[in-house]
Amino acid sequence: MVQEERPLITSTAVRELITIYSCGGSFLGSAVNEFLDRTAYFHDVMEMLAVLEQTFDLLSFPQSTSSYRSFGPRRRRGKTSFRKAGVRSMEKIPTELEKGSEKASFLVHVQFRQHSTWQGNITWLDKGVTQQFRSALEMLRLMNEALGSDGQGVSFEDGKPFLE
Numbered sequence: 001m002v003q004e005e006r007p008l009i010t011s012t013a014v015r016e017l018i019t020i021y022s023c024g025g026s027f028l029g030s031a032v033n034e035f036l037d038r039t040a041y042f043h044d045v046m047e048m049l050a051v052l053e054q055t056f057d058l059l060s061f062p063q064s065t066s067s068y069r070s071f072g073p074r075r076r077r078g079k080t081s082f083r084k085a086g087v088r089s090m091e092k093i094p095t096e097l098e099k100g101s102e103k104a105s106f107l108v109h110v111q112f113r114q115h116s117t118w119q120g121n122i123t124w125l126d127k128g129v130t131q132q133f134r135s136a137l138e139m140l141r142l143m144n145e146a147l148g149s150d151g152q153g154v155s156f157e158d159g160k161p162f163l164e
Contacts, residue, residue: 009035009061011111016052018106023147035059049136056113064113104146108139 013035022028026044031051033039036058042048056062110120117135124130124146133139 009059011062011109013059014056014061015107015109016055018048018108018143020103020105020143020147021101023103023144027143031055045140052108052110052118056110062110062113066116104143106143106146 013033015034017032017034018029019032020027020029027048028043029041029048031040031042031048033055036055040051042051056064105125107123107125108120109122110118112119117137118139119132119134120139121130121132122139122142124142127146131142133142
């Protein structure tokens with residue numbers, strides 16, 4: 001019996017090139033995974049996180065130390081296809097994403113999925129700066145900071161600043 005040769009999946013397989021084209025209230029951009037030779041486009045932060053999570057699930061790397069809870073019926077664990085998961089893997093670039101209109105580019109390298117979140121490092125390619133992150137929220141805060149919207153300009157409806 002001939003065994004099918006499977007490619008060796010290493011930590012470099014889960015490096016994603018994230019390009020943000022617009023950040024007016026929500027991230028609009030693309031995620032490129034060279035190992036899978038695939039580009040996925042997202043229209044908000046939740047979609048971006050779903051794209052990354054589904055890439056990790058598809059590759060089974062890094063291994064998740066816990067399974068997510070859901071309001072729906074339990075599903076069997078196994079490999080998830082991107083179509084079933086609702087990720088838009090498009091050949092045609094959406095019209096909002098014009099070449100040269102990038103706000104920032106990041107190389108995200110998730111090394112662990114522990115405590116129901118991610119740990120790894122993120123490189124802001126425009127400045128060549130790398131930072132470690134201990135959670136997906138911390139990664140998003142680093143991206144926000146790089147894009148110049150770190151919460152300093154946020155205010156409530158009454159006009160008072162969010163941070164004083």
